[in-house]
Amino acid sequence: MAIVDTFRFTDAEYETRLTRVRAAMEARGIDTLITSDPSNMAWLTGYDGWSFYVHQCVIVGPTGAPVWFGREQDAQGALRTVYMNEPDLIGYPDYFVQSSERHPMDYLAAKLTERGWHTGRIGVEMENYWFSAKGFQSLSAGLPNDLIDVTNVINWLRGPKSPAELDRMRKAGKIVERMHARIVEKIEPGMRKCDLVADIYDASLRYDADWGFGGDYPAIVPLLPSGADAAAPHLTWDDKKMATGEGTFFEIAGCFRRYHCPLSRTIFLGTPTQKFIDAEKAVLEGMEAGLEAAKVGNLCEDIAIAFFNVLQKYDIVKDNRTGYPIGLSYPPDWGERTCSLRPGDRTVLKEGMTFHFMTGLWMQDMGFEITESIAIGENGPECLANVPRKMVVKD
Amino acid sequence: MAIVDTFRFTDAEYETRLTRVRAAMEARGIDTLITSDPSNMAWLTGYDGWSFYVHQCVIVGPTGAPVWFGREQDAQGALRTVYMNEPDLIGYPDYFVQSSERHPMDYLAAKLTERGWHTGRIGVEMENYWFSAKGFQSLSAGLPNDLIDVTNVINWLRGPKSPAELDRMRKAGKIVERMHARIVEKIEPGMRKCDLVADIYDASLRYDADWGFGGDYPAIVPLLPSGADAAAPHLTWDDKKMATGEGTFFEIAGCFRRYHCPLSRTIFLGTPTQKFIDAEKAVLEGMEAGLEAAKVGNLCEDIAIAFFNVLQKYDIVKDNRTGYPIGLSYPPDWGERTCSLRPGDRTVLKEGMTFHFMTGLWMQDMGFEITESIAIGENGPECLANVPRKMVVKD
Numbered sequence: 119m120a121i122v123d124t125f126r127f128t129d130a131e132y133e134t135r136l137t138r139v140r141a142a143m144e145a146r147g148i149d150t151l152i153t154s155d156p157s158n159m160a161w162l163t164g165y166d167g168w169s170f171y172v173h174q175c176v177i178v179g180p181t182g183a184p185v186w187f188g189r190e191q192d193a194q195g196a197l198r199t200v201y202m203n204e205p206d207l208i209g210y211p212d213y214f215v216q217s218s219e220r221h222p223m224d225y226l227a228a229k230l231t232e233r234g235w236h237t238g239r240i241g242v243e244m245e246n247y248w249f250s251a252k253g254f255q256s257l258s259a260g261l262p263n264d265l266i267d268v269t270n271v272i273n274w275l276r277g278p279k280s281p282a283e284l285d286r287m288r289k290a291g292k293i294v295e296r297m298h299a300r301i302v303e304k305i306e307p308g309m310r311k312c313d314l315v316a317d318i319y320d321a322s323l324r325y326d327a328d329w330g331f332g333g334d335y336p337a338i339v340p341l342l343p344s345g346a347d348a349a350a351p352h353l354t355w356d357d358k359k360m361a362t363g364e365g366t367f368f369e370i371a372g373c374f375r376r377y378h379c380p381l382s383r384t385i386f387l388g389t390p391t392q393k394f395i396d397a398e399k400a401v402l403e404g405m406e407a408g409l410e411a412a413k414v415g416n417l418c419e420d421i422a423i424a425f426f427n428v429l430q431k432y433d434i435v436k437d438n439r440t441g442y443p444i445g446l447s448y449p450p451d452w453g454e455r456t457c458s459l460r461p462g463d464r465t466v467l468k469e470g471m472t473f474h475f476m477t478g479l480w481m482q483d484m485g486f487e488i489t490e491s492i493a494i495g496e497n498g499p500e501c502l503a504n505v506p507r508k509m510v511v512k513d
Numbered sequence: 514m515a516i517v518d519t520f521r522f523t524d525a526e527y528e529t530r531l532t533r534v535r536a537a538m539e540a541r542g543i544d545t546l547i548t549s550d551p552s553n554m555a556w557l558t559g560y561d562g563w564s565f566y567v568h569q570c571v572i573v574g575p576t577g578a579p580v581w582f583g584r585e586q587d588a589q590g591a592l593r594t595v596y597m598n599e600p601d602l603i604g605y606p607d608y609f610v611q612s613s614e615r616h617p618m619d620y621l622a623a624k625l626t627e628r629g630w631h632t633g634r635i636g637v638e639m640e641n642y643w644f645s646a647k648g649f650q651s652l653s654a655g656l657p658n659d660l661i662d663v664t665n666v667i668n669w670l671r672g673p674k675s676p677a678e679l680d681r682m683r684k685a686g687k688i689v690e691r692m693h694a695r696i697v698e699k700i701e702p703g704m705r706k707c708d709l710v711a712d713i714y715d716a717s718l719r720y721d722a723d724w725g726f727g728g729d730y731p732a733i734v735p736l737l738p739s740g741a742d743a744a745a746p747h748l749t750w751d752d753k754k755m756a757t758g759e760g761t762f763f764e765i766a767g768c769f770r771r772y773h774c775p776l777s778r779t780i781f782l783g784t785p786t787q788k789f790i791d792a793e794k795a796v797l798e799g800m801e802a803g804l805e806a807a808k809v810g811n812l813c814e815d816i817a818i819a820f821f822n823v824l825q826k827y828d829i830v831k832d833n834r835t836g837y838p839i840g841l842s843y844p845p846d847w848g849e850r851t852c853s854l855r856p857g858d859r860t861v862l863k864e865g866m867t868f869h870f871m872t873g874l875w876m877q878d879m880g881f882e883i884t885e886s887i888a889i890g891e892n893g894p895e896c897l898a899n900v901p902r903k904m905v906v907k908d
Contacts, residue, residue: 125751167747168733171642171846191833191875195745212833216850218665244647247566251649252640252664269647270613310720312727319714325705325752332707332752338563339730350590352562356520357720357727438586438607449844451566455611480586 125199125375126164127282132201135162138275139178149238150230151178151268152257154249156448158272159186160376163202167195170248170448172215173222179235182206187226189215223253227260236261241268247450273456277443278470283377284493287445287472290379291491291503293333293372297321298383298505301368305360305512307387312357315340322372334373336380337452341369348485351478362388362513367478367487371452372503378444378452379502380474382487385510396432397486398509401477404428405490405507408440408459408475412492412499418463425477426461434479441476444491467494472502520594520770521559522677527596530557533670534573544633545625546573546663547652549644551843553667554581555771558597562590565643565843567610568617574630577601582621584610618648622655631656636663642845668851672838673865678772679888682840682867685774686886686898688728688767692716693778693900696763700755700907702782707752710735717767729768731775732842736764743880746873757783757908762873762882766847767898773839773847774897775869777882780905791827792881793904796872799823800885800902803835803854803870807887807894813858820872821856829874836871839886862889867897 126132139162143151153159156170162184163176174188183202186193190209197204210225230236242257243249244267258265279287300321305314318340325332343353345364360366364387371380386394408425422440429436441459444452452474457465459473471494478487488507492499521527534557538546548554551565557579558571569583578597581588585604592599605620625631637652638644639662653660674682695716700709713735720727738748740759755761759782766775781789803820817835824831836854839847847869852860854868866889873882883902887894 166749167745168736168749168845169747171733171848191746194875195748198742198745198748215834216837216848216853242646244650245645247642247645249646250640250642251637251644251646252662254646254649255639267647310727312718312720312729316715316718319718320711323707323711323714325707332705334707335734335749338566341563347593350562350593351586352564353590353593354561354563354730439610442611450563453566453611458611480589 125166126201129201131280131282132162132164135275136178136184139272142271142275143178143241146241146266146268146271147239148241148266148268149180150235151241151271153178153272154243155246155273156248157276157446160448161272161276161446163200165196166199166376167192169195173248173253175226177230177235179233180238187229221252221256223256224260227257230261237263239263239266241266241271243269245269270456273454276445276454277456278468279445279472279493280470283445284470286374286377287379287491287493287502289329289331289374290372290377292329293322293374294370294379294381294503295372295505296326297370297372298368298381301385302510302512305385305387307362308359310357310359311342311344311355314342314360315355318370322370331374334375336371336373336378337447337449338371342366343485346483349480349483351480351485360387365390365394365484365486367485369478369487376446376448378447379491380444380452380489381491381503381505382478382489383505383510384486384488385512387512390509390511393484394486394509397434397479398488400429400432400434401479401486401488402507405475405477405488408477409490409492409499412467412473412475412494414467414469414494414496416467418457418459418465418467419461421475422459422461422463436479439476441473444472444474469494469496520561521596524596526675526677527557527559530670531573531579534667537666537670538573538636541636541661541663541666542634543636543661543663544575545630546636546666548573548667549638550641550668551643552671552841555843556667556671556841558595560591561594561771562587564590568643568648570621572625572630574628575633582624616647616651618651619655622652625656632658634658634661636661636666638664640664665851668849671840671849672851673863674840674867674888675865678840679865681769681772682774682886682888682897684724684726684769685767685772687724688717688769689765689774689776689898690767690900691721692765692767693763693776696780697905697907700780700782702757703754705752705754706737706750709737709755710750713765717765726769729770731766731768731773732844732847733766737761738880741878744875744878746875746880755782760785760789760879760881762880764873764882771841771843773842774886775839775847775884776886776898776900777873777884778900778905779881779883780907782907785904785906788879789881789904792829792874793883795824795827795829796874796881796883797902800870800872800883803872804885804887804894807862807868807870807889809862809864809889809891811862813852813854813860813862814856816870817854817856817858831874834871836868839867839869864889864891
């Protein structure tokens, strides 16, 4: 149904994705796959909307197009965004919404049964924000066989990006470039953090006539903790004034039609302390080493080990992973939740895989982030955005 | 631990909340309650951060303060936001994050066992975005007894707001007033929707010297579909130009320190069609009837029935609920997910309960929203924001 078409890829691209999903299902002996991850739903069908706060999913049955399943009122949104036709949409009545007596998964079980898709091996994503423990119990109760865990089966397929997907990520890269430029332009001691966040949103959203596009909402709000609070990576902003003598990291992403380009930088107001200068030196050198290792045929851990080796030289301990795959995403996370850039992860790097090389340091009394988003290529990585790779110092 | 204190309520308020939770546990014979809902976690402890994309929870054991459980790096954020002390925080190592071999709930089971909280009746929220089917399986496997479903037990306690909470919601009301005023000021035919969204964010965030505060991020991004797309309630924006002859509804919320005041209005560019004029008349009259019924001692359904009766008079069918409780929230939803304003919901209205009276109409080829957020009082409702209650027409 082509009503709103700007969000969608070509039908051929969706058909290719479906074929790849069916092959993965066959390899695991799965007859019907149910995905509740909104990113997987969008990747498979084009579905887009802020409706993941109620139960919804896409069903890949043994034959035919994917089937969208969701709240009846959201079927209107599906009609406008998916590449399938109206008979491939199932809306459940509103009295299933947040009811303590009825569960949308009861309705799904009945609909699967109507289509004859209730038998055989049915896969669900057991580890997903949007498939609750109760949803699992309700669906299980309505179907004859035990459900099979297919967590991340589709997420893995999303790893290597198509040219059309990379194009979106480069556009997201343009947006994040503008966001960082705006921060450098606006930040100053005494500025209230909520005002800077308003500037960041402005730079992430507005239409640019030269580019011919504007921005979408990133899957995570801007994170910009200062001083000792920056030891805590996931605090959000307040309305206090920023102070001289403090470092602030900016963990933000540009987003274009749900595709993300995250990229972090650190700004010090006043004269940076030695700790910040040391962190910058170690991170920049470590990033060079990591980027050197980011090429087709190497492993995820190769990037991480190269980076960690440099940190070690500088006596810096980072006890968390140093990156994750990125692309199409909905809140609460812009990662794909498959491989990680960490020692022990022996995932082979392929052409077109995209990562946030997350070289952030969160220490006892400070935080420091200079990161890049990259696409893996035959001869090395492409940086998806071009933001000066250094700590910014401003008085 | 008082490092960042702006977000927190008084310790006494948290103690009162804990006492109420323990009473609810006792009534259900629950020895230990585990809540994964970030809103419940914040309400119980003050914890605030964008970390709900990994497993975390607050544990209310048989005795003592609540215990925060989350990723080790987020314990730094907990230290800065919760009212408890450091021994009441448990951080799990990073190799539990998004691993296919280890699950944070394995670690939680071990920690409960260490504290002797692994026996007895343990409650978990089976229907929650952040407690996955896999998390349920992992935790179950690590504990001797079957887990008990305590979905919404805390959410129900959050229903009636304290004076300090109402104060935050009124501040959120100020913010949403400014957001709507900005929309009316800025909107015009030919304006790109992403640019209007930038203006909306600006109005939702900036510090106001008269108020003495700035804004926080709402749990849902602005929804502002136009024309026939407004039949779909949850489409997000694009970068196209807005056109004369189309109606657009704005479903937005002000947010102050995680407390929300949602409020929707509809704007028509050009001369409104009869359908819009009719919808406005029916909704405004229906709202008056509904607000009349919104008082202590009445039932949730009384508000809905009063509203639906008026719609019926105008031959308008609305086949979804007409409101839900609101307050403290994190994405993906600013509702509390307990009662609903719909026929059949016989929840008794109490002083200080707060609702989004969601009188939106989504029809075949248009959408229309004029809504209010209200606090229930002895003699009727308090509207938490003051935005002219009418359709705005602009050329």
